[in-house]
Each structure stands twice: as structure tokens, then as C-alpha cells.
């Protein structure tokens with residue numbers, strides 16, 4: 001509405017008097033008197049003159065510029081004076097009128113009158129051009145005017161400088177107190193000084209104008225004789241406006257910036273302190289982790305299993321409650337497997353867990369456990385031995401232990417260990433990985449797939465699964481229930497917690513509580529004798545007064561393992577831990593307030609433990625030298641790398657490298673025995689992968705080129721070297737890759753080929769984990785590669801033609 005009115009006024013602005021007088025124009029009468037006043041003002045000549053007044057400064061500038069131009073012209077005239085004195089006729093000025101008559105050009109004659117110039121209206125001739133005459137002026141009056149102009153000019157300069165000083169004073173008043181403020185102050189000063197520089201340069205130009213004729217164009221007559229006139233194309237109004245706008249903008253900027261609050265410069269997040277982590281909800285037990293030295297060894301026969309009390313007891317009482325050792329059966333199994341003494345992580349966990357009850361009572365004070373121990377330190381046995389010891393007391397088969405692992409290969413590996421150590425116990429072990437059909441898996445995991453049984457029906461005591469297939473069974477297999485679960489083991493926990501696959505963790509935790517299945521209770525349901533005691537009440541099977549109502553909602557204890565276990569509070573919170581205890585196996589140095597001192601950690605204080613028997617090397621080189629350097633490592637007698645895993649960044653690059661090395665081996669005459677090199681990736685079938693790993697373990701394969709599929713958890717005791725052909729992108733990956741060697745107290749060497757452009761990142765990564773000093777830099781000289789070059793060139797050209805064919 002307001003816009004319409006405004007438009008109307010704009011239309012009526014040409015005849016405001018008429019609009020006021022005429023009663024036949026209701027639109028005009030309906031207008032608010034204030035607006036009317038504005039419209040009237042805008043339409044009157046008074047408004048024009050007011051506008052002109054507000055631009056006095058700008059006009060002065062314009063004037064000054066004009067005066068300077070005149071001064072220049074005068075100078076030129078003065079230079080011509082001797083000629084005049086010599087009786088030569090003064091150049092006729094009316095020739096300039098000819099030039100000035102050209103449309104669009106304003107012509108300034110050589111002797112302008114300042115009085116005329118002060119009033120533009122009188123200075124403009126009929127064509128809109130400026131024509132100022134001064135033919136009859138004497139030399140004295142010229143001198144006087146020059147002096148006057150000089151004085152005026154000086155005055156203007158002083159005014160200008162005063163303004164600049166004022167601006168600077170405003171900036172200083174803003175009071176910068178830190179770097180950012182200083183920067184802003186600098187910016188303001190920069191803006192001010194830019195203007196100042198511009199002005200100074202203008203001043204310089206003006207000075208230069210006195211001797212040269214840069215801005216003005218020298219106009220020549222038809223005969224080519226230069227005329228003493230200055231031709232300006234921009235109109236004075238445009239120039240005035242520009243100067244006004246500049247000044248207003250500058251003032252505005254200074255005003256705005258002076259009031260802006262300042263903020264500190266952004267910087268990278270600092271490593272979280274333990275105090276901070278605690279404040280963010282990390283349980284105190286996780287802050288004050290129990291550290292165990294990597295070197296600790298205890299003979300299997302000396303292990304004393306701690307029997308848990310039903311009520312919470314002091315640490316001293318708990319220690320006094322030492323019971324017997326491990327079962328004789330277990331001791332025999334371990335001895336048969338060549339295990340005479342327990343490693344550090346096992347000495348901490350086996351006594352703690354092996355004495356746990358098969359069925360937990362309400363007043364049993366149970367813990368959940370988080371364990372961070374180096375790669376190859378025996379974490380698998382540290383949970384497998386106690387699980388077998390506790391569950392072997394069972395009479396009825398129920399699903400009592402669930403072990404979750406990230407890959408199928410790891411599931412098979414843990415299954416092997418479990419089967420070995422549970423021999424003679426009758427414990428049933430099942431796997432769910434998707435290796436077999438869903439129906440096949442269902443048949444092996446669940447005894448009764450037809451009826452609906454409140455207590456579930458399990459064919460296995462221990463299930464080892466990948467999270468994806470586990471979800472399938474939770475949602476799609478009748479009578480598959482987690483209600484009897486005593487142990488939930490999450491191995492390679494940090495990797496699994498990073499996988500949100502079907503929200504698997506939340507799903508598993510939900511299926512541990514009875515509420516999730518309470519709705520399924522109905523009269524037609526059979527077999528409630530098999531329901532877990534802790535689930536009775538929730539399923540409406542007993543009155544509250546029953547003793548079992550005091551049982552825990554779930555008796556399940558959680559055990560988490562990794563070489564790079566997270567202490568990220570948000571991830572930990574998702575686990576819903578109960579009375580957690582945190583074990584870190586490292587060099588035994590107690591943690592400081594700011595975190596462990598010698599164990600590499602990431603930003604959230606996550607511990608990265610590395611085996612003490614590991615030797616680490618890096619070679620920094622241009623990317624094109626990587627294949628030759630790798631071949632050198634494989635063929636030089638000093639290194640003699642065999643039984644090695646070589647990691648690449650992708651399956652494609654693993655394939656290419658494999659072919660290149662195979663072509664090289666064909667072409668290279670230098671070695672007595674050709675290296676056997678094979679590729680290992682997820683693209684191979686399970687049977688093929690198992691066969692390949694068996695060959696490698698036997699020593700039939702010298703080098704296995706692989707993707708990160710087997711970077712975690714895979715236990716190949718014969719690996720003596722790990723080569724990262726492509727450098728790992730983060731510390732976790734590095735720890736797990738290099739951890740494929742130097743396992744179980746054996747020696748091993750890890751090599752990382754670092755491309756020059758990656759070197760900085762790689763070193764920063766190591767040093768952030770406090771680990772840079774452990775990785776020795778090796779340089780292979782170009783001349784050391786000479787022997788390999790010829791065969792390498794052949795291999796390379798064969799590789800090219802192979803890819804050209806594809």
C-alpha cells in the first residue's frame with residue numbers, strides 16, 4: 001500500500017501544487033501530512049539547493065581540482081610569456097570555443113575566472129559547456145590569484161589531513177586488545193591509509209600535473225597546433241557524486257568497524273584433557289585406567305581365579321578372595337597349544353573373568369570391561385579362556401555368549417581358537433557371517449523354528465557373528481533371543497563402534513532387555529520355563545514379590561577389546577556400561593593428568609599401543625620411485641624381505657602392483673629363486689582366501705599384496721615384515737597394519753613408503769601420537785637401484801601393454 005502511494009507521489013511530483021489544490025484527486029488528500037511535506041520538499045527547488053548545500057565539501061574538492069588545472073594552464077601560459085613580451089600575439093582563445101562546441105565535452109579555457117567557476121550555473125553556456133574568459137587580465141592579477149589559490153589549496157589540504165587524523169583517532173579509540181583487534185585496526189588503518197595513499201598519490205598527481213599533462217588531453221587545431229585548453233569528459237556532477245560516495249563509504253566503514261566486537265582467531269581443537277573427558281560424561285573408571293606392563297608374564301599354572309562376591313567388597317577383600325587355578329582341562333588344552341605362560345592382558349583378565357558365575361544374582365557386583373592392548377598381545381585368549389571356563393558349567397544349551405567381530409575372516413579365526421580350547425566341554429559354537437545361506441544359518445543357530453517360545457530356543461552356547469548378519473537373525477529368526485546372554489564381547493571395538501550398520505549396537509542392547517519382547521506375551525505362548533529369570537516379571541509371568549524380581553534387568557557383562565580402543569565419551573555412552581573397568585596394556589608407565597605419556601594417543605586420549613618387539617622404518621621418496629624401492633627391499637640381501645604383507649590403498653592398486661612384481665620376477669635374472677607373490681582381497685571367495693592364508697602360513701607365499709581387509713585382527717604368526725606401499729592415512733590404520741607382524745613377542749619390521757607430498761602429514765600423524773621418534777627414516781640411493789632398472793623397465797612395459805589390452 002505504502003509503495004503504491006509512493007509511486008503515485010512520484011507521478012504527481014511534477015505538479016505538486018495541482019495535487020494539493022485539486023479536491024478531485026482523493027489519492028493526494030488521503031496522504032499523511034508528513035509524507036506530503038516530504039513530497040513537497042522533494043519536488044521544490046528548495047530541495048535542490050539543500051542538496052547542493054550538503055555537498056559543499058565535495059564541491060570544494062571538485063573546485064580544488066579545477067583550480068589545480070587552472071594553475072597548470074597558468075604555468076603553461078607563464079612559460080609562453082617571454083614570447084608575449086617579445087611582441088608576439090597571444091593565441092586567440094575563441095579557437096577553444098570551436099573545440100568546446102563538440103557535444104559531450106566540457107572545455108576549460110586557460111584563463112578561467114574563479115568567480116565564474118564558483119557558480120556553475122553562470123559558467124555553463126548554452127551548450128552546457130564551461131567557457132571562462134580572462135583575456136584582459138594583467139600579469140599582477142594573475143600572480144595575486146595564484147597566491148590566493150595556493151592559500152586555498154593549502155587550506156583544503158589541511159582540512160583533509162585533519163579528517164584523516166580524526167579517522168585514525170577513531171580507530172585507536174576502538175582499543176584493539178588482541179591480535180584480531182589489531183588486525184581489524186590494521187584493516188581500518190589499511191582502509192584509511194589506502195585512502196590516504198590514494199590522496200597522496202592524487203597529491204603527487206597534482207604535483208605532477210604542474211609539469212606534465214597526463215589527465216588533460218592536449219587539443220590541437222586542424223593544422224596540428226596545440227591549443228592551451230583542457231578537455232574533460234566526466235561532468236562535474238558525476239565527479240562530485242563519486243567523491244561524495246567515497247567519503248560516505250569511508251566514514252561508514254570506520255564507524256561500523258569501530259563498534260565490531262572482536263573474537264579470537266580460530267585454531268585447531270586442543271587435545272582433550274582427562275578432566276575435560278570426565279566432565280563430558282566419561283566414567284571415572286575409564287579415566288583412571290589400570291595399566292599393565294607389556295612385559296608381564298605369568299605361568300598358566302600359577303593363575304589364581306578370583307571368585308566374585310555377591311556384594312560389593314573392597315579391593316583388598318577381593319584380592320583375598322583368590323580361589324583355585326584354571327580347570328585342569330583348560331590347563332592341558334593350553335599346554336597342548338604351546339601356551340605355557342599368560343601374556344600381560346591375559347594375566348589381568350583371566351583371573352578376573354574366569355571365576356564369574358554362570359548365572360548372576362541380583363546382589364552380584366559385576367563389571368563391564370574395556371581393554372586396550374597392543375596388536376598380537378593375545379587379547380583373543382584373554383576372553384576365550386574365561387568364556388570357556390564359565391560356560392562349561394552349563395547344563396542346558398542357551399545362547400550365553402555373543403562375540404561380535406567386524407569381518408568374516410576374524411570370525412573364522414576366533415572360532416578356531418574357541419573350538420580348540422573348548423574341546424571336551426560340549427560347548428556348542430555357532431557363527432553368523434553370511435558365508436552360508438540364511439536358512440542354513442537359522443537351522444544351525446535355533447533348535448525350534450516353528451513354535452513361538454518365550455525363552456527362545458538356541459542350538460549354540462556361543463555365537464560369533466558379524467553385525468550385519470546378527471541383525472538379520474535378531475529380526476528374522478524365530479526363537480533367536482539374547483535374553484540368556486551372560487557375555488557380550490565386542491572385539492576390534494573401535495572399528496565396530498564406528499560402524500552404524502543398521503544401528504546394530506542399539507539393536508543388540510534393546511534385545512538384551514525384556515521390555516522389547518514383553519508385547520509378544522500371549523496365552524498361546526509355550527515354554528515359559530525356559531524364560532530367563534530376569535525376564536519373568538516383565539513378561540507378566542510372576543508376581544512382583546517373587547525373589548527373581550530383584551534380579552538385574554540383564555545379567556549380561558560387556559567386554560570390549562582393541563589395540564586402539566576409543567575413549568570417545570559419546571561412543572562409550574552408547575554402550576550403556578555398568579561399573580566399567582578399563583585396562584591398558586602398554587609400557588606400564590602410569591598416566592599423567594593429561595593422559596598416558598608414552599602410549600601414542602589421538603585427540604580424545606585414545607590409546608594406541610604398539611608391540612615392543614616391533615621395528616619401524618619409513619622411506620620418503622617421489623611416488624614414481626615406489627615400485628623400484630619396493631623391489632629393492634625384496635631383493636637386497638641386507639633386508640631379504642620374505643613372509644611379508646604389503647598394503648596398498650585400494651584393491652585396484654593392489655592388483656596393478658601384483659602384476660608389476662610378477663612381471664618383474666619373470667624378467668629379473670638376479671635372484672636364484674623367484675619370489676612367489678599373491679594378492680589377497682575381498683574379491684576372492686571365502687574358500688580361496690582361507691586357502692591362500694594357509695599357503696602363506698606354510699611359507700609357500702613370500703609376499704601377499706593386500707588391501708586393508710586383513711589389516712585388523714588377522715593373526716598370521718609367520719609374518720616378519722609389513723610394508724605399507726601406500727602410507728596409512730591415520731594412526732589407527734597404521735597401528736593395525738604394522739601390528740600384523742611382531743606378534744606374540746616375536747620380532748617384526750614395518751616399512752612405510754611415504755610419497756614426498758605425504759611426508760608432512762605422515763610425520764605430523766606420528767608426532768601427534770608421540771611416536772615419530774620410533775620410526776627410523778631410511779634412504780635408498782639411486783645407484784643402489786641400478787641392477788633392478790632393466791627388469792623393471794621390461795615389467796613396466798608389459799604392464800602397460802596388459803592394461804592397454806583391457
Ligand SMILES: Nc1ncnc2c1ncn2[C@@H]1O[C@H](COP(=O)(O)OP(=O)(O)OP(=O)(O)O)[C@@H](O)[C@H]1O
Nearest residue numbers: 341342343375376377378379380381563713715744
Ligand atoms: N600366552 C600366549 N603364549 C603364546 N602365544 C600366545 C599367547 N597368547 C596368545 N598367543 C598367540 O599370539 C598371537 C596373537 O594373539 P591374538 O590374535 O589374540 O592377538 P590380539 O591381541 O588379538 O591382536 P590384534 O589386536 O591384532 O587382534 C596368536 O597367534 C596367539 O596364538
